[in-house]
Amino acid sequence: MRRPISATESAARCVATVALALLLTGAADSPGHVPEPDGLWQGVMRGYTPNSVKGARVLDTAEAVRLIEEKTPVLLDVGPADKRPASMSQTTPWMPAHRSIPGAVWMPGGGSGTPDAQFSESFRSRVAALTGGDVERPIITFCHPECWGSWNAAKRLVGFGYKEVYWYPDGLEGWQTEREPVTVTPDPVWALAAPADQPK
Amino acid sequence: MRATFALKLALSLGVAFAALAAAPFTAPSARAAAGDDPAQRDARWLDIAKTMFQDRARQNGEAVISLDAPQRALDASLVPMTVTLSDKIPIKGIYLIIDDNPSPVAAHFTFGPAADPRQINLRVRINSYTNVHAIAEAADGTLYETVQFVKAAGGCSAPMGMSDEEAMKGMGEIRLKLADESSDKPARATLMVRHPNFNGMQINQETRGYTPARYIQTISVTSGDNKVFDLETDISLASNPVIGFGLKPQGEIKVAVTDSEKDHWEKSFAASHLSN
Numbered sequence: 001m002r003r004p005i006s007a008t009e010s011a012a013r014c015v016a017t018v019a020l021a022l023l024l025t026g027a028a029d030s031p032g033h034v035p036e037p038d039g040l041w042q043g044v045m046r047g048y049t050p051n052s053v054k055g056a057r058v059l060d061t062a063e064a065v066r067l068i069e070e071k072t073p074v075l076l077d078v079g080p081a082d083k084r085p086a087s088m089s090q091t092t093p094w095m096p097a098h099r100s101i102p103g104a105v106w107m108p109g110g111g112s113g114t115p116d117a118q119f120s121e122s123f124r125s126r127v128a129a130l131t132g133g134d135v136e137r138p139i140i141t142f143c144h145p146e147c148w149g150s151w152n153a154a155k156r157l158v159g160f161g162y163k164e165v166y167w168y169p170d171g172l173e174g175w176q177t178e179r180e181p182v183t184v185t186p187d188p189v190w191a192l193a194a195p196a197d198q199p200k
Numbered sequence: 201m202r203a204t205f206a207l208k209l210a211l212s213l214g215v216a217f218a219a220l221a222a223a224p225f226t227a228p229s230a231r232a233a234a235g236d237d238p239a240q241r242d243a244r245w246l247d248i249a250k251t252m253f254q255d256r257a258r259q260n261g262e263a264v265i266s267l268d269a270p271q272r273a274l275d276a277s278l279v280p281m282t283v284t285l286s287d288k289i290p291i292k293g294i295y296l297i298i299d300d301n302p303s304p305v306a307a308h309f310t311f312g313p314a315a316d317p318r319q320i321n322l323r324v325r326i327n328s329y330t331n332v333h334a335i336a337e338a339a340d341g342t343l344y345e346t347v348q349f350v351k352a353a354g355g356c357s358a359p360m361g362m363s364d365e366e367a368m369k370g371m372g373e374i375r376l377k378l379a380d381e382s383s384d385k386p387a388r389a390t391l392m393v394r395h396p397n398f399n400g401m402q403i404n405q406e407t408r409g410y411t412p413a414r415y416i417q418t419i420s421v422t423s424g425d426n427k428v429f430d431l432e433t434d435i436s437l438a439s440n441p442v443i444g445f446g447l448k449p450q451g452e453i454k455v456a457v458t459d460s461e462k463d464h465w466e467k468s469f470a471a472s473h474l475s476n
Contacts, residue, residue, distance in 0.1 A: 046357060046403045082302040085400040085413030085435065087460035092434060093251045096302035097244060099328050144354065173353045176329050180237040183244070 040113035040155055041148045045080070049151050049169060055158035056165035061174040064140060067166065068101070073138035074130045075104035078111035078149040079172065081186065081199035096199050099181035100172060101142070105130060107190040109197025111141075111149020122193035123153075124160055129189070131162070138164040142171040241299065241331050245347075248297060248304050248333075253343060258335070261344030264289065267296075267334040269348045276326045276355030278438050283320045283334045290339035291317050298436055300330035301356065306436035312427020316386035316446030323438040325355035325399065357401045360439055364404055364411050367396035367439065372465035374455050391443045393419065393457055393465075399435035416441065418458045423471065424451030434460075 036050045052058055059067065067073060082096035100106055110123055131137040139162055141153040147169075154167040168174070175181055191198050249258065268282040285291050293310040294317070306324045311317045326332075329351050336344040360367045373394040378387050393416065400413030415435050421428040428447045447453070449471040456466045 044403050083400065084302075085415075085460070087413055087415075088303065088434060089417075092303060093248065093305055094303055095248060095251070097300050099300065144357075172328065176351075176353065181328075182237065183240060 040115070040152045042113040042115075043148070045111070045148045046144075046146055047148065048146060049148055053151055053154045053158065053165070053167050056154040056167050059140065059166050059168045061168075061170055061178050064101075064142075064166075064168045064170075064175070065178060067138065067140065068103075071138050073140050073164075073166065074127070075101050076110065076127070076130075076139060076141045076150075076153055077101065077104040077106045077143065077172075077184070078141060078153045079106070079108065079143035079147070080149070081108040081197060083200050097183050098185070098199070099176070100184045101175050101179075102182045104142075104184060105187045105190075106184045107187050107194070108199070109194040110190060111143060111147070111152045112194075112197075113148070113152045119194075120156070122190075123156060126187070126190050126193065127157065127160070127162075135161050136163050138166060140166045140168050142168040142175075144171045145169060145173055147171060244299050245331060245333065248299060252295070252297070252305065253335075256341075256343055258343040258345045261334075261336060261346040264291075264338075264344040265294070265334055265336040265346050267332060267346050267348045269332055269350050271349070271351060273326060273350060273352035273355075275358075276352035277358040278323050279326050279350065279352050279355065280321065280323050281332065281334075282444075285318050285336055287318055292337045292339050292341075294320065294337070295333075295335040296322070296324070297333040297335065298324060298326060298330055299333065301325070301327050301436050303434050303436060306433065308432040310427075310430045310432075312422070312429060314423040314426035314428045314448050314450050316448055317429075318386075318446055319444070321442075321444035323442060324436050325358075325438055326350060326352040326436075327356040328353045356399055356435070357403070359402050359404075360396060363406055364396070364398070367398075370394045371396070372457065372463065374457065374465060374467040376453060376455060376467075376469045378449070378453075378469075378471070386446050386448050389445055389447055389453075391419070391421065391441075391445070391455060393441050393455075395440065395457070395459065397435070397437055397439045397441065401435075414460055416457060416459050418456075419443070420456045421445070421447070421453065423447055423449050423453045426450050428453075 031048050034048045034050045036054060077100045084094045098106060139157055141150040143150040150167060154165050157165045172181060186198055264286050266284045273279040281296060283294055295305060296307040297304050298306050307322060309320060331347050332350050333345060333347050371394055375392040377390045395416050397415045398411045398413055399415060400410060402411050404411045416433055416437060419431040451471060453469045453471055458464050
């Protein structure tokens, strides 16, 4: 006969299950429960992200589609570029193709959390050029799900004083469930500022 | 995406090694590539085809080769692919090309006299929604082409859900299972190789850096003195690869695997001891 499970036992099992789940996912925080860091995120760039960015608004795919149609925001893709593994033979075709939202400016490495002043200045001046210096111009930042780069980019833009910053955490993967992406090449101006982050 | 963790974990823990049933034979189904922007996808394919095959003509492969892949994959790091060939013409080899992966050529099989090339199964990683092309190269050099659009994304950066050390445990372990073995007809084999096949795009959650690429480059299978196949592959192959193939056993089956660190593993199997 099965013994009834006491409340304590059941709680202990529950804790064990949660602990196991955390172990399995390898992340200290579970999805949906990641606190916003005070400043820019400087840890692993892929992993569970917070649900919000203070001072910015969060978009789902439907909202992103609508905003792009209605307000022609600046679209900032900070997704990382693919790098050829060093051990791969030079005769193996290496043809990275970065897909993005049509009209997006691809700034690989632009989501870095580095405190470097020169990086910040490069990012600030490039975005200023893209918005025509208009702090009212809406900007959407994105990369991929569980990618801190677009979170950092949104955080920086809020800090620069942009009034309408949108973070689109579902990124390219969210977009391609609804709309066709296009292949883009890195923004040439940004490529000069972040040469190490360009596709190779 | 997260829901696939359990699946990935289960597979990496060895369920894959136990689930050996060969994939059921599926009828060839030619299917046009989907997508709102076929022009850009076509241009991409022409670019790859030019790199791979230069100006060699490619023919519609409908009667020769078919590719069976899920239209929408549950787990982009383990997308099953089945290539089925007609036995009407002799085939030298096949290419499996994932157009939008950074290294598009996922697999190139070259068949030998001990091969029964009618069906190959393997699992691949897919980076974003993409066309997948399967090309058969006939013995006379003619190329036959088929395509399938696959909705899967993120398979290249998906972590294995365990530490790198854990993922590398037993690396190079080779298993082979043979079905339908008899002296007078081809056999179906399932080959399993333990290897994380790190592609350099996965983050190690402990060290907070990218796990360096380390992946299988070649797998050669012989039976007796004859080649079954040579496989050239790289980072698009899923971790712990499982490859289904056909062969005409001609004695001891030898499997040799080489990875990008030039590590080499070999194992021989006595054909008579392999049946179910």
